[in-house]
Amino acid sequence: MIRLVDVHKSFGSQVVLDGLTMEIPEGKITAVIGPSGEGKSVLLKHMIGLMKPDRGEVFVEGENITTMRRYQMNRVWEKFGMLFQNAALFDSLTVFENVAFPLEEKTHLSRSEISDRVHDALEHVGLRNVDKKFPDELSGGMKKRVGLARALLLNPRIILFDEPTTGLDPIICRAIHELIRETHERFGYTAVIVSHEIPEIFDISENVAMLYRGKIIEQGTSEDIRRSEHPVVRQFISGSLEGPIQFI
Numbered sequence: 459m460i461r462l463v464d465v466h467k468s469f470g471s472q473v474v475l476d477g478l479t480m481e482i483p484e485g486k487i488t489a490v491i492g493p494s495g496e497g498k499s500v501l502l503k504h505m506i507g508l509m510k511p512d513r514g515e516v517f518v519e520g521e522n523i524t525t526m527r528r529y530q531m532n533r534v535w536e537k538f539g540m541l542f543q544n545a546a547l548f549d550s551l552t553v554f555e556n557v558a559f560p561l562e563e564k565t566h567l568s569r570s571e572i573s574d575r576v577h578d579a580l581e582h583v584g585l586r587n588v589d590k591k592f593p594d595e596l597s598g599g600m601k602k603r604v605g606l607a608r609a610l611l612l613n614p615r616i617i618l619f620d621e622p623t624t625g626l627d628p629i630i631c632r633a634i635h636e637l638i639r640e641t642h643e644r645f646g647y648t649a650v651i652v653s654h655e656i657p658e659i660f661d662i663s664e665n666v667a668m669l670y671r672g673k674i675i676e677q678g679t680s681e682d683i684r685r686s687e688h689p690v691v692r693q694f695i696s697g698s699l700e701g702p703i704q705f706i
């Protein structure tokens with residue numbers, strides 16, 4: 459479980475997180491939704507300790523990571539996998555080398571064990587015969603699959619997904635969501651997904667939280683959010699131009 463308590467974060471005079479409190483339930487898929495620029499990525503970075511709050515506390519599986527030093531964070535980071543918006547692959551490495559990278563860095567496995575695990579991970583995300591390709595030679599959806607294979611490889615307890623389907627067509631987007639659902643079922647990790655895919659993301663999320671003006675203004679099951687009476691939530695999920703959300 460990840461817990462944020464009264465988290466404040468500003469950049470200069472810009473307040474991004476403003477006393478945010480939330481819990482991410484263990485072993486479930488949680489979607490974080492909210493307008494662009496509201497701080498969803500900043501929130502993810504606080505969950506994994508890549509950013510520290512100005513005030514407030516962050517707990518990962520009961521441990522307060524707020525004041526942890528770098529060497530202590532390494533142990534916490536072992537619990538996490540992360541799939542970034544752009545899949546964050548190394549362009550000069552092949553698919554095989556990209557996926558093998560965390561195993562080579564963090565384990566003492568033999569070459570053949572690494573090879574078996576990489577092939578298993580690629581198989582899990584439905585990729586075959588792409589070992590020797592470079593990221594440039596792959597479609598956007600394939601890159602996300604490679605990123606997911608790499609995130610899954612060390613069997614993390616928690617995976618953070620920052621807009622895993624941005625820029626993909628609706629069918630590939632659906633396929634990636636299904637893949638997240640399947641791998642989540644199989645491996646049982648805690649997932650947090652920042653997404654703009656509304657309503658599609660509701661189909662795979664057991665828990666949805668809406669970020670607005672630095673706070674979680676509503677959190678519940680997908681059904682709770684669909685039926686929410688909150689005027690901001692209603693406007694946001696209906697994509698209406700009329701309502702309290704200001705945009706320019």
Ligand SMILES: Nc1ncnc2c1ncn2[C@@H]1O[C@H](COP(=O)(O)OP(=O)(O)OP(=O)(O)O)[C@@H](O)[C@H]1O
Nearest residue numbers: 469472474492493494495496497498499500501652
């Ligand atoms: N390191 C940083 N330094 C200064 N400002 C930052 C930094 N990181 C984020 N911000 C600012 O914080 C705000 C929230 O950014 P963030 O990327 O978290 O938004 P978001 O909700 O993920 O947006 P989107 O949905 O468009 O991806 C933005 O105004 C951004 O410019």
